[in-house]
Amino acid sequence: MKRTPLYAAHQALGARFVDFGGWEMPVQYSGIIEEHHAVRRRVGLFDVSHMGEIELRGPHAVAACQNLTVNDLSRLRDGQAQYSLLCRPNGGVVDDIMVHRFSSERLLLCVNAANIEKDFAWISEHRDAAEAINRSDEFAQLALQGPHATAVLRTVTRLDLGGIPPFAFVEGLVAGRSVLAAHTGYTGEDGWEIYSRPEDATALWDALLEAGAGVGIKPAGLGARDTLRLERALPLYGHELTDETTPIEAGLSWVVRFNKGTFMGRDVLVRQKERGVARRLVGLVLTEPGIARQGYDILDGGNVVGHITSGSKSPTLGKAIGLGYVASAWQEVGTALSIDIRGRAVGAEVVQLPFYRR
Amino acid sequence: MEFPEDYKYSKEHEWVLVEGEVATIGITDFAQDQLGDIVFVELPAVGDKVSKEDAFGVVESVKAVSDIYAPVSGKVLEVNDDLPENPEMLNEDAYGDGWIIKIEMSDPDELNDLMTAVEYEQYVAEEKE
Secondary structure, eight states: OBOOTTHHHHHHTTOEEEEETTEEEEEESSOHHHHHHHHHHSOEEEEOTTSEEEEEESTTHHHHHHHHBSSOGGGOOTTEEEEEEEEOTTSOEEEEEEEEEEETTEEEEEEOGGGHHHHHHHHHHTOTTSEEEEOGGGOEEEEEESTTHHHHHHTTOOSOGGGOOTTBEEEEEETTEEEEEESOOSSSSSEEEEEEOGGGHHHHHHHHHHHHGGGTOEEOOHHHHHHHHHHTTOOOBTTTBOTTOOTTTTTOGGGOOGGGOOOTTHHHHHHHHHHOOSEEEEEEEESSSOOOOTTOEEEETTEEEEEEEEEEEOTTTOSEEEEEEEEGGGOSTTOEEEEEETTEEEEEEEEOSOSOOO | OOOOTTOEEOTTSEEEEEETTEEEEEEOHHHHHHHOSEEEEEOOOTTOEEOTTSEEEEEEESSOEEEEEOSSOEEEEEEOTTTTTOTTHHHHOTTTTTOOEEEEESOGGGGGGSBOHHHHHHHHHHHHO
16 A cells, blocks of 8 residues: 555554555544544644646646636636546546646646546546646645634745635745645635645644644544535545536536536536436435445435435534435435435435535 | 453453343443444344344444444343433443443353453454554
């Protein structure tokens, strides 16, 4: 299994590890619920160095990326980041990504760890005249997330963080190391994703934990990252998004900019947007005791009408929540359904997403 | 990690405390630590029969679902009714308030197949490696 440059730091903190897409990653340190609350109420620090980075370069970089992704890059200025999706011609999602624009000739795509090879092959195949470089091994990445994240980061940098709005990024020094600091995250809280050279990762990790000690910072693992993103209904590739699901089905129509011109998947997605889809991602709250898990059937009476893609107990809400695909007739908020949990039909209700918003 | 001496232990990380014909059953400190934050417990009903090495209940942590196996056979006399509302008691006091069920043993000789505290501590040490 692959390890990030912070493996030893995690071991020293007593982390428990898990295999995540071929990476040996910390799933928890003190406990998932405690780490979850630390991020919601104070600040948490995640190692997300397993994420991949693919650069598109040259005079055709933007044009190639416009064709590869569904969001509209013409809306993106230098120093801004944009959530987007790589889609196949049939609308299936290759990956969900964050596009960072350095200049009209240089874009950096942050991609999911498990998809690095697939994405790079896909991008290389469809890059037209742009140059594509897999730079995943050149970056470590830390995510500093929570209401105190900006205040903590400010103590270890002279960068004007107040001048960097959400979904913007800046290059400069943090704790004396050259980084790219992006005002982005995957937890539903304010926060920063800090890209550095791998050899600087441990110094940055230690400096941020020290800087946050006074406000109760906690190192947080993938377990808390998952419950945090689930409460905010942020999709996770391999769960809500796959090669077989489309952005329209996943409730990500807002990401797809049909007016930007042609792009891969447009024809299918336009048709789905106009005519509707057969199934739709919905949020569910369980109304009876139990926890929904990925793969469980969603029932209406005796009929299977869908399946769960992610589920857990929400530490913030104290309720069992889940995301899942249901046939469109069952997508309306308020629809009463049940979930097959070990042969028992446990009540659930379709609710408005997200489950949590700060 | 605690291994109380008067308890017996199974390979599936349950404990048994015997008083006469009655066996109190729970999960071990090691088990709760491995599971992490426990957020849901599914218990059998009073009167149910449980069989040695068969699953009689479920514990769920934030991330995972795990069966609880019966270390000995018998009939359920009592279940810990506080657990469904307070599953975190399994983390906080696995050998005390976090007990799961009490059964009337049908074959007390099955206790001989379980481990002593010393043997279980050794077993856990090997499993960790």
